[in-house]
Amino acid sequence: MTRMSARGGSLTMALVAILLIGVAGMGRSAHAQGARPPLTAATRVAIDRLVDSLSAERLPGDVIRDKVAEGVLKGADDARILAAVRSLASRLREGRQLLGASAADDELKAAASALFVGVEREAIARLVDTQRKRGAASLTMPLTVVAELTLRNVPADLAVSSVESLLRRGARDGELNSFRNTFELDLQQGRSPREAVNAGVRSTLNALGRSPD
Amino acid sequence: MPDDNEPLPAALTAVVAELRREVPLRDAWHEQLQRELAAADRSAADGSAADLADRRVADAARVRGTRAWRITPVSALAAALVCMVAGAMLGDLARAPVSPERERPPATLATLPAAAAAAAAEPAGPMAVRFAVMAPGVQRVSVVGDFNGWDADATPLTLASDGRTWTTLLPLAAGRHTYAFVIDGQIVRDPIAPADAEEDFGVPNSVLLVSSRK
Numbered sequence: 385m386t387r388m389s390a391r392g393g394s395l396t397m398a399l400v401a402i403l404l405i406g407v408a409g410m411g412r413s414a415h416a417q418g419a420r421p422p423l424t425a426a427t428r429v430a431i432d433r434l435v436d437s438l439s440a441e442r443l444p445g446d447v448i449r450d451k452v453a454e455g456v457l458k459g460a461d462d463a464r465i466l467a468a469v470r471s472l473a474s475r476l477r478e479g480r481q482l483l484g485a486s487a488a489d490d491e492l493k494a495a496a497s498a499l500f501v502g503v504e505r506e507a508i509a510r511l512v513d514t515q516r517k518r519g520a521a522s523l524t525m526p527l528t529v530v531a532e533l534t535l536r537n538v539p540a541d542l543a544v545s546s547v548e549s550l551l552r553r554g555a556r557d558g559e560l561n562s563f564r565n566t567f568e569l570d571l572q573q574g575r576s577p578r579e580a581v582n583a584g585v586r587s588t589l590n591a592l593g594r595s596p597d
Numbered sequence: 598m599p600d601d602n603e604p605l606p607a608a609l610t611a612v613v614a615e616l617r618r619e620v621p622l623r624d625a626w627h628e629q630l631q632r633e634l635a636a637a638d639r640s641a642a643d644g645s646a647a648d649l650a651d652r653r654v655a656d657a658a659r660v661r662g663t664r665a666w667r668i669t670p671v672s673a674l675a676a677a678l679v680c681m682v683a684g685a686m687l688g689d690l691a692r693a694p695v696s697p698e699r700e701r702p703p704a705t706l707a708t709l710p711a712a713a714a715a716a717a718a719e720p721a722g723p724m725a726v727r728f729a730v731m732a733p734g735v736q737r738v739s740v741v742g743d744f745n746g747w748d749a750d751a752t753p754l755t756l757a758s759d760g761r762t763w764t765t766l767l768p769l770a771a772g773r774h775t776y777a778f779v780i781d782g783q784i785v786r787d788p789i790a791p792a793d794a795e796e797d798f799g800v801p802n803s804v805l806l807v808s809s810r811k
Contacts, residue, residue, distance in 0.1 A: 447743075450743040450746075450747070450775075451797065453743075453746050453747035453748075454741075454743075454747045454775075454797075454798065454802070455797065455798050456747070457741060457747040457748075457749060457784070458784060458798040458799065458800060459798075460797075460798045464797070464798065467797075468797035468798070471797070472795075472797075489772070490772045490773040490806075493773055494773060496795070497793060497794040497795050498794065500794050500795045501794040524773055524806060525806060528773065528791065528804055528806065529791075531793075531794035532791045532792055532794060532804070534794065535792055535794045535801075536792070557806075564791060568789075
């Protein structure tokens, strides 16, 4: 094979890979529902009560309204929307218990996502403890990364321990982001979620100039 | 280096001859042009050769119905300096809410490190985030999320010159945002951004973290 044709082959493979990534990402889709009937009065009242209740508890009620709007766009019926916002409200309350009174709204939202995918309360509490010991660092990114890893079939305990280990070695949001990107790349290259997360930890620790446990 | 005295090739000579051939003008135009040039020559008798040349250019321009400007090297340099300073000031003004890092497409967690680095030095406020998605051959793309009430009509994307990439720049408050694209009515998550774990309605969203500038 000549150098030119080898280069052309690499280019073609890269283009195919980009297309496949795009197609895979777009594989799951839904129609935006322009003609969905409006929420019933009863549903609206129930949502208003829920928002008022959360606001009284100093929890972010606007998150509920966002979830309703998302459900309407995605064509969900009233019952499904109500179930989703009640579940979200419950997880926001749980997040408040785990993260404490000083937790920011974004931290609560990230905690709610982690709880949604099945991360255990104890594991989140451990992560909170690790991060709080570092001072004023936010939990939004660590919890978001944990939730995403778990969503991508990394066992929840491994996801939490990996992020914890990075935090203990001084990783900040930027390093957690690199870790997440490395994980994503490894998945695309065919590694299993467990292998990809371990490789991501090693790579991030190397970049931090630290060695794994 | 070619020799100026070297004879041109025959083909090139023919081309040069053709280019030098006088273009026929209507007699009235030709006479008017000659009169104006002669007048310019007379009035330039007291002036320098440079002034004469400038006047000729100006006269010729008047014949064509346009205006000529004389720019000396010094004034050109001064004008360039003024333009550079003004451009820099306007650039700063236009970019006030937008840092280059935050413009980097696509708008995902990848924007975080630089934005976080800028956090200490910059005032609080919304940040311009560029959303981009490759979607060739489609008619309409928009972005929906908690920042626009999940309204599919609120934030349309514009097709870039490559004919495949759709983009928009959106000011967003610092924080955690969830979003998706609507491509010809289909809701799809950003394939290269982290997925939001919550899939209440069957299609996952993507997560975008915008760092605070406080």
